[in-house]
Amino acid sequence: MKCAVVFYSWSGRTREMAHAIAEQTGADLVEIEAETPYSQDYDTVVDQAKREIQTGTPRPFKPIGVDLAHYDTVFLGSPVWWGTMAPPLATFVRSVDWNGKTIMPFSTHGGGGKGRTDSDMKKACSGAAFKDMYTAYEGGGTSGGKDIAAWIIRNLQEKGTA
Numbered sequence: 001m002k003c004a005v006v007f008y009s010w011s012g013r014t015r016e017m018a019h020a021i022a023e024q025t026g027a028d029l030v031e032i033e034a035e036t037p038y039s040q041d042y043d044t045v046v047d048q049a050k051r052e053i054q055t056g057t058p059r060p061f062k063p064i065g066v067d068l069a070h071y072d073t074v075f076l077g078s079p080v081w082w083g084t085m086a087p088p089l090a091t092f093v094r095s096v097d098w099n100g101k102t103i104m105p106f107s108t109h110g111g112g113g114k115g116r117t118d119s120d121m122k123k124a125c126s127g128a129a130f131k132d133m134y135t136a137y138e139g140g141g142t143s144g145g146k147d148i149a150a151w152i153i154r155n156l157q158e159k160g161t162a
Contacts (some may be wrong), residue, residue, distance in 0.1 A: 002070060003027035007077035008061075008089040010045060014079050019140055020148050021075050021106065025105035028066070034088040035060040052087040058089035058094075061135040067098055076130075077144060078108040080135070083115030090124065102154055105151060106134040106148075131155040 005022045008031070009015035015031065022029045038045045050058055068074065076093065078085035085093075085107070106119050107114055118133035134151040 001067045001072045001074065003028050003073040003078065004066070004068065004071045005075040006030045006032065006064075006068070006092075007075075007106075008032040008034075008079070008086045008092070009077075010086065014077050014106075015039075017106060017108060017136070018077050019028050020145050021077075021152070023076070023152040024145075024152060026074060028064050028071075030068075030074065032063050032064065032092045033062045035062055036085055046155045049079060049081045049087060052086060052151070057087070061088045061092050064092075068101075071101065073104060074098075075106060076125070077102045078106075078117065078121075080107050080112060080115055080117050083112065083117070086116050087137040090120070093121065093124040094128045096125075097127070098125040101125075101127075102129045102131065102151075104131045104134075106151075108138065110134060111137060 005018045005027045007014050007018040018029060018144055021027065038048060041061055078089040103121065103125050105118050107117050114135040122130045132155060133150060136147065
């Protein structure tokens with residue numbers, strides 16, 4: 001089974017989670033980057049992302065240089081913005097053929113939980129088998145690695161590949 005961890009991160013917390021998943025699984029890391037980066041100012045990003053999400057405005061991303069056709073399982077991660085995945089990841093997932101893949105979604109949030117992030121990902125990844133989302137406040141803190149490991153084992157056992 002060939003795995004990739006595909007993620008978008010603005011603050012770095014989702015990136016930390018993605019690295020922990022890759023370290024535990026041996027998966028390749030693929031970071032989605034916005035073609036035009038967001039501001040580093042939190043309030044500016046909040047306003048801009050809210051507008052993009054409410055209007056459905058795609059956020060172009062830089063080419064990833066990886067062909068996901070070579071992967072069976074994709075760990076797909078995003079911060080939760082306004083109850084859903086960040087616009088650069090949303091634009092990316094809508095551009096990929098997910099047929100026959102297994103998606104293991106993960107997210108970080110600032111206190112509002114996962115919202116509809118998992119259901120929005122599932123809808124955008126039509127044709128994929130979809131596992132339960134792992135989500136953690138601020139990236140999971142000191143227990144994050146252990147919680148991630150349990151999530152990976154539980155979901156891969158369901159697939160019958162552990």
